[in-house]
Amino acid sequence: MAIWCAHLAIDRWRLAQSDRDAADAQAFALIAETAHGPRIAALNDAGLEAGAHEGQLLADARALAPHLQVAPSDPAGDLAFLEALALWAQRWGPWSAIDAPDGVIVDATGVAHLFGGEAALLADAQALLARRGLAVRVALAPTAGAAWALALAHHGASAAIATAGPGLHDRLAGLPVAALRLDPAVQLLLGRLGLKRIGDLMGIDRPALARRFRNRRSPAANPLLRLDQLLGQVPEPMLPVIGVAAPLVQRRLVEPIRHRELLDRVVADLAQDMARLLEAEGKGARRLELGLWKVDGELLVRHLEMAEATRDPAHVVRLFAHRLDGLDAGFGIELVRLRAAWTEPLGLAQVDLDDAAERHGTSLAACIDRLSVRLGLDAVRRPVPHGSHLPERAQRWRPPLEARAGEQPGLALHARPLKLLDRPEPIAVLYEAPDGLPRRFRWRERVYEIFRAEGPERIAPEWWRERSTTRLRDYYRIEDAQGARYWIYRAGLPGDGRGGAPAWFLHGLFA
Known part of the structure; x- marks a missing residue:
């Protein structure tokens, strides 16, 4: 299907x-x-x-x-959504696979009778998918290629059924070659050759067509291979989507609890159970979800995200203690469930026996976790250099302990101020024309006399990103009579053909 x-x-x-x-x-x-x-x-x-x-x-x-x-x-979110849809679609077959970029294939062999027949199977799929708010077409055929072709090219209705036999061959012959899931360039070439229907490919001399596409090894670039897969003459291997169950532990309480002390004890027990479960799988938790079901049916969820993988029960309990502050238990909580939504491999490590008795501090990861719980997940970040010569793009913010393998080295530029403004602020500058040093500037309704100036440091625009009207920058490090130092720049040159008169901006402040 x-x-x-x-x-x-x-x-x-x-x-x-x-x-x-x-x-x-x-x-x-x-x-x-x-x-x-x-x-x-x-x-x-x-x-x-x-x-x-x-x-x-x-x-x-x-x-x-x-x-x-x-x-x-x-596109990445669409693919993740499609993966979740493929797992959900396994209610109609034992396995499913993604047919990127917008399709799912389900092996429905021998399961149609469980739904009352093939028509009832397709009707059930249509109804449930429509209930989820998705506009889909579904089709059932002996091969994955034939089912996909019918779903893609069948415009008469949103569902189609084709059974094996001569009728299938005749029905597929009238479909356009786009139903073969070919690359757009291959479809354009076939159209120029006058091959617009699948039946046209079936009636042409195969050796002649094979010679034209003999160097095309990709299935999407070889119409003969796609045609054989469509008719079931060549197998079409597909990679099934396999769901991985997240580690989960829970406590169904005999009597609902309302007091915080009892809830902390239940959370501690769940943390111990989760630690044993993760240790058996050789994993550590990066994200934990604590669900609390109240007697009145309300669900309370508390989330934790750690800086690095861990399965330390005491650390998890300490972090959840802050998340549970101010919890309203109502008439009581009857079910508590702890789920590790994000895990990473975490092997056993030998503890240094000599330092174990002397070390009483907190690890860096544990410290970051505590700060993130108190201040918020996005409040603890670290700057990393980025391959750009524009000051506002020369760094990126990353999680504190994220691996540095994918970082780009920053350019070795001149000294930069300790504080960059969120947005460069326009200023009025008196300078020696056409490109002399600045002598005086006006910023925030105040005039500053420039005592020292150094520059310019010229930074050209990133032509591969910006439009052609972007102007170059000449940066100056200046100091006023009171000793305050600033970082200003002039955008553009007189007569550069990319705008009017040059504009001046203040971009940063030195200590």
Whole structure:
């Protein structure tokens, strides 16, 4: 059984909106950054009615639909959503696989009778997927390729069934070659050769077609291989999606508890159980979720995210003690469940016996965890250098103990001020034309006499990112009569053809 999500990205965005009716009414598009600027990756129905279309540059679409609302596309999030959908679709078969970028294949061999027949199986799939708010087409066929072709090309209804035999061959022959899941370049080449239907490929001389595509080893670039897979003459290996159960422990209490002391004791017991479970699997927890079910049916959830993998029960209990402050137990809590939503491999390590008795401090990871619990998860970060010569882009913020393998080295530039402003502030500067040193500047309604000046340090624009109208910068380190030092720059040069007169900005303050 093939499940094709016709509007996966838009459906996922729509499901995240609180008011879906209002979201459907406004023209909306998901955009992707390209070398030529933002380009539309997906559109809702209102956006299509406004005149925009997929693949169009955002600037051109805004000319047709000025009120078009946009948001960045998220291919990684779409893939994660598709993986979760593939796991959920295993209710219709023993295993499922992803057919990127927007499809799921389910092995429904021998299970149709459990639903009352193939038609009932497809009806059940349609109903449940529609209930989830997804616009899909489903099809059932003897091979994965045939099911996908029917789901993609069948426009008469949202479901189609094809059985093995001569009728399947005739039914597939009338479908377009796009149903073979070929690359766009291959589809364009076949169209130029006059091969627009699958039946055209079936009737052509195979050796002649094989010679043209003999160097195409990828299935998506070889129409003959796709055709054989479609008809079941060549097996089509697929990688099934296998769900990994997160470690979970729970306590179902005989009597509901309302007091904090009893709850802390239950959490301590769960932490011990989780430590034993993680140790047996050779893992440590990075994210823990504590669920508390109250007698009245309300669910309370508390989250923890650690700086590095751990399975220390005492450390987990200390962190949850802050999360449980101010908890309202109501008429009592009858079920407590602890789940490790994110785990990492964590092997056993030998403790240094000589230092164990002398070491009474707190490890760096434990200290970071305590600070994160008290101040917030995003409050503890570390700056890392980034490969950019523009000051505001020369660093990135990363989690405190994240591995440094993917970091880019920063450029070895001149001295930088200790404080950079969030946004450079415009200033008025008196300087020697055309490109002499600054003598006086006005900032925040106050005039400053420049006692010393050093520069310029010229920084060219990043032409591969910015538009051609971006101007270069000349940075100066200056000092006023009171000894305060500033970092200012001039954007542009007179007569550079990229704007009017140069503009001056204050970008940083030295100690």
